[in-house]
Amino acid sequence: MKIPLVDLKRQYLNLKTEIDHAITEVINETAFISGKYAKLFEKEFSETYGVKHCISTGNGTDSLYIIMKSLGIQEGDEVITVSNSWISSSETISQTGATPVFVDIETDTFSINCSLIEKEINARTKALLIVHLHGQMCDMNKINALAKKYNLFVIEDCAQSHFSEYNNIYAGLHGIAGSFSFYPGKNLGAYGDAGCIITNNDDLAVKCRKFANHGGLVKHQHDIEGINSRMDGIQANILRVKLNYIKQWTIQRINVAGEYSRLLSDLKSVVKTPVIRKNTKHSFHVYQIECEKRDELSEYLNNKGIQTTRHYPTPLPFLPCYKYLKYEENNLPNVVNASRKILSLPIFPEMTTEEINFVVENIYNFYEKDWNN
Numbered sequence: 001m002k003i004p005l006v007d008l009k010r011q012y013l014n015l016k017t018e019i020d021h022a023i024t025e026v027i028n029e030t031a032f033i034s035g036k037y038a039k040l041f042e043k044e045f046s047e048t049y050g051v052k053h054c055i056s057t058g059n060g061t062d063s064l065y066i067i068m069k070s071l072g073i074q075e076g077d078e079v080i081t082v083s084n085s086w087i088s089s090s091e092t093i094s095q096t097g098a099t100p101v102f103v104d105i106e107t108d109t110f111s112i113n114c115s116l117i118e119k120e121i122n123a124r125t126k127a128l129l130i131v132h133l134h135g136q137m138c139d140m141n142k143i144n145a146l147a148k149k150y151n152l153f154v155i156e157d158c159a160q161s162h163f164s165e166y167n168n169i170y171a172g173l174h175g176i177a178g179s180f181s182f183y184p185g186k187n188l189g190a191y192g193d194a195g196c197i198i199t200n201n202d203d204l205a206v207k208c209r210k211f212a213n214h215g216g217l218v219k220h221q222h223d224i225e226g227i228n229s230r231m232d233g234i235q236a237n238i239l240r241v242k243l244n245y246i247k248q249w250t251i252q253r254i255n256v257a258g259e260y261s262r263l264l265s266d267l268k269s270v271v272k273t274p275v276i277r278k279n280t281k282h283s284f285h286v287y288q289i290e291c292e293k294r295d296e297l298s299e300y301l302n303n304k305g306i307q308t309t310r311h312y313p314t315p316l317p318f319l320p321c322y323k324y325l326k327y328e329e330n331n332l333p334n335v336v337n338a339s340r341k342i343l344s345l346p347i348f349p350e351m352t353t354e355e356i357n358f359v360v361e362n363i364y365n366f367y368e369k370d371w372n373n
C-alpha cells in the first residue's frame, strides 16, 4: 500500500465531471482574470462564511501582504507573529517594511503562546498576525483582549483553517481581516495558486480590493499604486465546485483525526496525539503527532510507503533569512523542542479505514508494540 500525505487525484476523480465542466465553462466564456466567475466565487464564499466582504487574490501570501499594506503597516512598525508557521506569515511583514517579532508556542496546541505576547508589545507594535496552524484555533479571547488593551489590529492567517471554529465563530472572523490560501493541498484547494481576504470592515475591503488590482477599482483610474494579485476565472470556478463539499470534507478530516487519536492512544508513552483547544472546531489540515525517535519513525514509515512531513522542520526565527534578527534557541525553547519531535501523518477526507489502520499498525510495529492488544 502507498499512502501519500494528501491525495488530490482521488478527490479529482470523484468530482471529474463537475470540475471538467467548470474549467470548460470559463474557457468558453474567456472569463480568465477576475471577471464573472471570480465575482461568483466571492459572493458564494462570503455567503457560506457569513462575512460582508470577500476579495479574491492571486494567493494566500499576497492576501496577507495586501491586508497589511491596506492597514497602513510600514517601515518602523513591528508586527508580532508566531515562531512556527510557513514563511508567508513573516515574509509579508518584512515586505511592508515592518519587522516581524517572533513569539514561542504553547507545548500542547502548538499555537502562539499568548502569555508571552504582552512583553513584546511596545510603541512600534501595530498588529498581531496570528496563525491557526494545522487547523487549530489560537486562543482568541486572550488575543483579542490584548489587541483591545494596546489598540492593535488582529490579522488571522487562515491558510490552514478553512471553517475551523472558535466559540462557534469561523476562523477569519475574529480580527479585522482573515487571509485564506487556496493552494492545491489546502483544505479548500484550487488547481493552481489562489487566495482571498475576508473582512466585515467596509473601508478596509475597498482598500484591499484597490491595492490588489493596481490601485484602482475602475480600469485606467489608479488612485494609488498597487500590485497585480487577482484570482483566475478557472481557479474560481473550480473552487465554486469544491465549496459545495468543504463542510463534508471537514467532517471527514475530523473523523480521520479522531480515528488516528483513538488507535494511537495505547502508545501514549512515545506518541502524543493532538490536543484540541476547548470550545473550538479543529479542521485538521494537518494531523501532527509529537513522538520519540521521530527521524527513525519517519524513515521507517517512508520505507513502508507512508509519506510523512514536518510542519515545520526549522522554526521561522532560525531560518537563514532571519539570522540578522539574532534570535536565540534558549529564548524560544518550546518551538525548538517541538521542531525535533513533530511528525505530520497522511490526512485527507477520502482516506479509508484500511489506510488509517495501515499507518497506525506500522507505527506500532516501529515501537515494537502489539496494536491488537
Ligand SMILES: *Cc1c(COP(=O)(O)O)cnc(C)c1O
Binding pocket: 059, 060, 061, 062, 085, 086, 088, 089, 131, 157, 159, 160, 180, 181, 182, 183, 193, 194, 195
Ligand atoms: C499555505 C500558507 C500560506 C500561503 O499561501 P499561498 O497561497 O501558498 O501563498 C500562508 N500561511 C500559511 C500558514 C500557509 O500554510
